[in-house]
Amino acid sequence: MANDQVILLDYWPSMFGMRTKMALAEKGVKYEYKETDPWVKTPLLIEMNPIHKKIPVLIHNGKPICESLIQLEYIDEVWSDASPILPSDPYQKSRARFWAEFIDKKFYDPSWKVWATMGEEHAAVKKELLEHFKTLETELGDKPYYGGEVFGYLDIALMGYYSWFKAMEKFGEFSIETEFPILTTWTKRCLERESVVKALADSDRIIEYVYVLRKKFGAA
Amino acid sequence: MANEVILLDFWPSMFGMRTRIALREKGVEFEYREEDLRNKSPLLLQMNPIHKKIPVLIHNGKPVNESIIQVQYIDEVWSHKNPILPSDPYLRAQARFWADFIDKKLYDAQRKVWATKGEEQEAGKKDFIEILKTLESELGDKPYFSGDDFGYVDIALIGFYTWFPAYEKFANFSIESEVPKLIAWVKKCLQRESVAKSLPDPEKVTEFVSELRKKFVPE
Numbered sequence: 001m002a003n004d005q006v007i008l009l010d011y012w013p014s015m016f017g018m019r020t021k022m023a024l025a026e027k028g029v030k031y032e033y034k035e036t037d038p039w040v041k042t043p044l045l046i047e048m049n050p051i052h053k054k055i056p057v058l059i060h061n062g063k064p065i066c067e068s069l070i071q072l073e074y075i076d077e078v079w080s081d082a083s084p085i086l087p088s089d090p091y092q093k094s095r096a097r098f099w100a101e102f103i104d105k106k107f108y109d110p111s112w113k114v115w116a117t118m119g120e121e122h123a124a125v126k127k128e129l130l131e132h133f134k135t136l137e138t139e140l141g142d143k144p145y146y147g148g149e150v151f152g153y154l155d156i157a158l159m160g161y162y163s164w165f166k167a168m169e170k171f172g173e174f175s176i177e178t179e180f181p182i183l184t185t186w187t188k189r190c191l192e193r194e195s196v197v198k199a200l201a202d203s204d205r206i207i208e209y210v211y212v213l214r215k216k217f218g219a220a
Numbered sequence: 221m222a223n224e225v226i227l228l229d230f231w232p233s234m235f236g237m238r239t240r241i242a243l244r245e246k247g248v249e250f251e252y253r254e255e256d257l258r259n260k261s262p263l264l265l266q267m268n269p270i271h272k273k274i275p276v277l278i279h280n281g282k283p284v285n286e287s288i289i290q291v292q293y294i295d296e297v298w299s300h301k302n303p304i305l306p307s308d309p310y311l312r313a314q315a316r317f318w319a320d321f322i323d324k325k326l327y328d329a330q331r332k333v334w335a336t337k338g339e340e341q342e343a344g345k346k347d348f349i350e351i352l353k354t355l356e357s358e359l360g361d362k363p364y365f366s367g368d369d370f371g372y373v374d375i376a377l378i379g380f381y382t383w384f385p386a387y388e389k390f391a392n393f394s395i396e397s398e399v400p401k402l403i404a405w406v407k408k409c410l411q412r413e414s415v416a417k418s419l420p421d422p423e424k425v426t427e428f429v430s431e432l433r434k435k436f437v438p439e
Contacts (some may be wrong), residue, residue, distance in 0.1 A: 051321060051354065065313045067320055077309040090296040094284045101286060102270065135270070 006031035007059040009045060011038050013209050016068035017056040018199045019160035023072045025195035026156075027079040068160070069100050072153060086153045096147060099139060100157040107132045111161060115171035115210050116217045126172045130179065137183040144189060151193060159190050159200075166203035167210045225250035226278040228264050230257055232428050234327075235287035236275040237379030237418050242291045244414035245375075246298035288319050291375055305372050315366055318358060319376040325351050326380065333387045334429050335436040345391045349398050356402040363408060370412060378409045378419070385422045386429035 008024070008031050010017035024031055036045055038055050048057045048064040058065040058074065065074045076085040087093050110129035117125050136158065140146055146154035165176055165187075177184045190196050225243065227250050229236035243250050255264055255274050267276045267283035277284040277293065284293045295304040305312050329351050332344025355377065359365055365373035384395050396403045409415050 051317075060310075063310055065310070066317055070313050070316045070320065073316065074309055074313040077312065090293050091279075091282055091284070093296065094289050094293045097289045097292070098285055101289070 004029075005059075005061050007034060008032070009034050009036040009048065009055050009057040009059065011036055011055050013163070013201050013206055014038075014055060015160040015164060017160075018163065018201065019068045019156050020056045020058060020071045020075070021199035022156045022159065022195050023075045023085055025198060026085065026151075027075055027082040029075070029079055069097075069104065069157065072156060076153075083150075084152070085156065087147055092147070096153045099136075099146065099154050102132075103136070103157050103161075107136070107161075111164065111168060114168050116214060116219050118219055126174070129168065129172060130174065133176070133180050133183065137180045140182060140186055142182075145186070151190065155186075155190055159187070159196055162187060162190075162196075163201040163203050163206050167207045170207060171210070222280070223248070224278075224280050226253060227251070228253050228255050228261070228267065228274050228276040228278070230255050230274050231420050232382070232425050233274060234379030234383065237382070237420075238287040238375050239275045239277055239290045239294070240418035241375050241378070241414050242294040242304060244417060245302045245304065245370075246294055247301060248294070248298055288323060288376060291372065295372075303369075303371070304375065306366055311366060315372040318355070318365060318373045322355070322373075322376050322380075326355075326377075330380065330383065330387060334383075334390045334433055337437050341391055345393060348387070349393075352395065352399045352402060356399045359401060359405055361401075364405070370409065374405075374409055378406065378415055381406045381409075382419050382422045382425045383429065386426040389426060390429070390433060 006024070006029055008017070008020060010021070010033060012035065021033075034044075036042065036055050036057075038045070038053075041053055045055070045057065046053055048059060049055075049066045052066060054066070056068055056071065058071045060074075060078070065071050072085055086096055107129075110125045110132065113125040114122070114129050143149075145151050146158070168174075169176055225248055227236070227239055227243070229240070229252060231254060240252075253261075253263075255261060257274070260272060264274065264276060265272055267278060268274075268285050271285065273285075275287055275290065277290045279293075279297070284290050291304060305315055326348075329344060329348040332340065333348050336344055362368075364370050365377070387393075388395060410419070
């Protein structure tokens, strides 16, 4: 689209922002990245996301689109000529939406509580997280990507969390490669894509960040 | 295509109501199967092994889970009639945003209104009213949430109306006093056949909630 103005309000460690960055890169969309600390509610953030006041916010020609999964669908619909993100078949699309929602509704909570909790709660959280990893690995099966032969929506949804895998492993005291080899192979395949690599934060930097957060959460 | 459409549902579910309405908006004939949630059928467990929840839409033997995903599926498969989502990508994103807001905020808030008591209930009621006011603001002076046409956000929200009398009864307040425009919208929606046929009698829902409340708030 000629004269498109695309801005992304994002925060470097956000797994949700990483999704949107991947999708924009997959479509070859140029955009302006604005680092936005979600704990500091800037006037622009409040104006663009008055309901949730969270990042990422995609601003396309001045209009805000909030919520990362909604942003992915929007990007797919607006820049529909470039490689598709969602399947065209309604049933396959419904399955992609279902699993993306599973990631945000079920996987998300234990994925951060595993480094933010201690004791009995931590043990329960770790168990839950491992179960969800297993569920996601089972859904992948022997396909190269979640959507089949082509990298897409669900791969983007889960790879957004990839930068945090190392922190989950460290504080959860488990190895993803050992426990979930099929999922590991999939991550390596995804990491061959420039759109993915450029969107992801450095895992070690995330671990440093987690140490800071753990102090805030009183888990240290 | 030969269409076999089955809906596994539970009559007072505001989520099941969405799918019922969407199917009727499209003129799709379907077989409604009432589930006993205390004794879930093998079919439900087979068709929704992850969440084991209703509603489940089964189209030619294939399951579609999550009501809001079902509504989008129905809109895409039976796309020839009564579009549910707008065609403009930005308006579609806005509709998805508000349906997501309802699922994330309204459901949890309403539960505190009928399933708690005392200070927790008062706080819950306050939250609930605030959320309804946010939705009323979004509606503004439009007849429906996305403008002139009944659609996605209306379908996402209208089922909650059947629980309104229960909220009012157990938390002792008037929703119409708080959000009059929203109630006017409700009345307009109820004039649609797809809605009227899909929503249960609010009095029956209140009876159901009364029984349910006994489990959460022993008298």
